[in-house]
Amino acid sequence: MPEFQIKQQKLQGGVVFLAVGGFLDAHTFEQMEKKINDLFEENSYRLIVDLSKLDYISSAGAGVFIGAIGTAQENDGNIVLVNPSPNVKEVFDLLGLSQIFVFASDVNSALQQFSG
Secondary structure, eight states: OOOOEEEEEEOGGGEEEEEEEEEESTTTHHHHHHHHHHHHHTTOOEEEEEEEEEEEEOHHHHHHHHHHHHHHHHTTOEEEEEOOOHHHHHHHHHTTGGGTSEEESSHHHHHHTTOO
8 A cells, every 4th residue: 555645835826735645544534634734724725735646535535625625715715636546536526526626637727726
């Protein structure tokens, strides 16, 4: 099983880019939750999360994003998900989350979601 990892980078306009890899499941969701909550404590509510290296997401993993998107949007932010693998996208579809989240094919497309 690939080790779960999160890489963080600040982009223009106060947007934070997170690249997530490995398995986001019952064993690792707390790391993701902590990362997002730490960003919220820094008043960073505009998140782009690259899921292209995420091999697997469970409902517990998806729950982190469900819990976070409301807080982000209440603070004039959002969470844009970039390039999920087909099996990760399928989990979002099955849980009915594809109507809630914005998906983008790349970082530039994701950044455009925050302009305007």
